């Protein structure tokens with residue numbers, strides 16, 4: 001487990017920490033409303049020099065950036081709905097899959113399907129700082 005306390009300007013530090021240790025699999029992004037989950041995905045995409053706009057996939061199931069970065073948001077539908085639509089198969093594709101609002105149940109499902117996964121918890125410490133806890137299991 002690794003922890004970082006970072007402002008927006010310093011965000012690449014945790015992006016590099018993640019990318020250098022986890023090249024393919026599911027990254028579960030946890031944190032309250034407005035913690036910085038979408039912002040983190042934006043920085044990953046920018047860091048990888050993919051010139052595409054990153055927005056939260058609130059009304060669609062999946063956004064893709066380049067051909068290896070995938071983005072999901074389970075806030076509206078929850079894990080059961082997500083899995084019932086066949087998304088587990090998507091999560092098995094080669095690449096990095098960022099899931100906003102993924103929960104413990106998703107972790108369990110991924111583990112039993114032997115899909116590599118990790119969690120990134122984001123906590124608001126102050127207006128200009130967030131604490132990032134990377135946990136690769």
Ligand SMILES: Nc1ncnc2c1ncn2[C@@H]1O[C@H](COP(=O)(O)OP(=O)(O)OP(=O)(O)O)[C@@H](O)[C@H]1O
Nearest residue numbers: 006007008032033034035036037038039128129130
């Ligand atoms: N490390 C950081 N330091 C300071 N501000 C940050 C940091 N990361 C994100 N923010 C700010 O936090 C706000 C909310 O960010 P963001 O939309 O990414 O949150 P979210 O967790 O995706 O929210 P939601 O739960 O609505 O999906 C934005 O204004 C963003 O600039």
Ligand SMILES: [Mg+2]
Nearest residue numbers: 037038056100
């Ligand atoms: Mg978001």
